[in-house]
Amino acid sequence: MLTVRFAAFFTCIGVIYGHSGYRDMIPNGYTLPNPCVTGELWHGVGHLNPGGGGDTNHFGIDFANQGRMWANVCNMDSDGDGMTNGQELGDPQCMWTRGATPARTTGLTHPGFCDTSSSQTCAGLITAPCTSSKFNCTATTETGVQKQIMKIPRTAVPDKETTYVCMTFDLDQSQDYHLIATEPEIDNVNVVHHIILYGCGDNAPVITSPQECGQSMPACQEGIGFWTVGMPGQCLHKEAGFRIGKTGYNRVLLQFHWNNPERTSDKMDGSGLSIYYTSNLRPNDAGLFWTGETNLVIPPGRSRTVVESMCPSRCTNKILSDTIYIIGGFNHMHYRGVAQTVELFSGGERRYLTNQLNYSYDNPKSMTYDPPVAIRRGDSLKTTCVYQSLSATKTTFYGFSISNEMCYGTFTYYPKRASSNSNCVTWKTINNCDVEGGAIMGCRIAEFFNNSHPNTKMVMDKVLDNCNPFGGCRQECPAAIAEAEKHPCLVKGVIQDYLLTLRSRNPDLKTTKFVAAFGSCSCKKDDDNGGFPTHTGGTASVDALVSTVVLAFCTVLLL
Structure with missing residues (x-):
């Protein structure tokens, strides 16, 4: 019964973080405290929709009558902790309507997680993932480390669901550096879906203000930094860094994915990334490596759709000239994703590089491998993505909007010179490694x-x-x-x-x-x-x- 109640609340509420409009549908939707990190707000509510979601049309919500919708779930006890959702969110009498001030704005607790700080034990109940959103990377405090903040000017977000905008930034070319960490500088958390930092070639254009740019820029193709919802930042292993400066990348491109499912014209954003770099070069140059599948067809109303992708030994033999060592990794799906693994098969043995049986787009888990994990020529990797589409009314396909889906495993590795290709991604049985000379x-x-x-x-x-x-x-x-x-x-x-x-x-x-x-x-x-x-x-x-x-x-x- 707990699972049913838990599902009912968030199926009605929807993906609050991914779609800013959903946070308007509950009292105190923007000021809900993190249930286990004192002083922080909770930004991961959206993950708690077990039916998947990400498209406002996939919830069956009557958006013309939001007050009635909240009233339907206000008296429920979604996490089974003895308090109704209304009591936890500051509306104990269930009188709140959208846009109104709740009866109480303090003393709030999370309606989907049992609060471990409360008097009850929470034994057998669902508790929150107790991870801080604060960026913590001790390497950024080392002597000689410099910081460059790269943000776009505050810009109007177009009144469409998905927009990609790009802007370039020039780096110090006086000597070689290693980029060792990135930290998000998020202005409008309600529209920024992800940010990618690309290294650019010598012929890359100069883009001095945000411009719509599609999903890729031919002159800026190598990802050297990445942020998505819920990530506090990236901190590279002590053995490697991305080379920038005199003989490395001296220009970078920030690509932003803005998500505006309500298609309103009143949103602004001025987000970006801070990079940390040092002239105290590390032993190796780093690179990024991707696995995954791009042919996704997820029918509606399914409790489980499984997608698998193989990076076979023939591909690692082609892609790798020597052994690479992965130092970090994470999974990437959207809101229908509920579980993802990446397995490494090497020397007759299997190892899970990622193993998230309860995947959360809003609360991604970054893996750190210390000691680093070796991937050798002839090894193979298997990426498995599991989706749940019970709340969907339409088929979900691969795509860049959060109402679409993805299936990627992403890994930071060294040495960069040992890999000739940045990915081993499939479309059905066709692998990117099969593309040779165009x-x-x-x-x-x-x-x-x-x-x-x-x-x-x-x-x-x-x-x-x-x-x-x-x-x-x-x-x-x-x-x-x-x-x-x-x-x-x-x-x-x-x-x-x-x-x-x-x-x-x-x-x-x-x-x-x-x-x-x-x-x-x-x-x-x-x-x-x-x-x-x-x-x-x-x-x-x-x-x-x-x-x-x-x-x-x-x-x-x-x-």
Whole structure:
């Protein structure tokens, strides 16, 4: 019964941290104290929705009648500690309405966690994860360590759910340094989803004010710092640092993901990162390494959807020139994610690099490996992500919005020189390590994405001349599709699915019509795609075509 009550409260309330509007739906939503860290506010309420969430439409909440919604849960005791939710949140009589001042603004306790400071024992009840949000990195106090604060000017957040903005910052080029730590400088906690710090090449543009930039910048591709909701900061192992300065990166790019699900026009943000760097160089240069899956199809109403991704031995043999040593790691999913592991298989033995059976997007767990963990050529890694979509009414796909999902394991390693690629990420059975010299399985990707290239133009024209992009199968279309499938980028099977999915993200009209025409002739049920229909005759899945397949946080295809 405790689990039912616990679920009911937060299914109604929703993801409070991820969507600022949800915090307006409960009394004292912005001033709830951390149940186990004195003097701090709690920012992890959103994780407590066991049904998953992240999209306001996935909760069945009547947003035109928020007062009635709070009244429905006010008298519940979600954590089983003997106090109603209203008593804990300062509305014991359940009279509060949205926008009003609660009856009590002090003496608050958490409605979803039993308060260990109270008189009762909390035995057998759910208690909060007692971790501080304060950044603690002793290396930042060492002699010679310098700090640079990099923040964007306060800027209006667009009235759309997902926005990416970028701005560059120049670094000290007088000598070489190692970046050893990053600390978030968060201005508006209610809109910032994550921040990535990229190292930029010599040809990187100068961006002196925040500009919308999509998910990646070709000239700034290597991640050297990362913050997401709930992370206090990054503190690197004593053996390594990211090289910046004279022979390292002398310009960096901050990329911000703003989340504005209410699509209001009254939000501002001026967040950023502080970097700590030192001229006392550490023994090794550091790098970032990613594993995970980008083909995500999570049906609604499921208690459990499991996604697996393998970084096989063939890939570590290609990617690694020598043994690397990982010194830190963390998992990354969004609000439907409930569990994630990354396993290392080496020398006939298995080791969990991450093992979060109760994953929380709002309260990520950073792993520190001391001593560092070796990954050798020929080793393999398995990433497993588990999602819960009981509250969802629509299928969830891979994407950058928090109403979409991700599945990544991220690791800091050294020495950087021992790895030729920053990730080992899959799309179904295709791994990024299979892309060599801009080609995969005989398909020259840049040529296939160039509508003017003679081979690409011939195939596209053949399909568009014989197939109907607006529905209905023309009699001459199957023969045209069969002819098109002789092109190495359209060989029937996973390669065709993958590349047509990528092509579907191209906004030009001809590409859109081509992809639609290619799938116009036949349809079957695809059990490998969660039972959703897949257009065939050698075509890409409809669901895959609407999901984002561009790999996150780095440019992985030479387009």
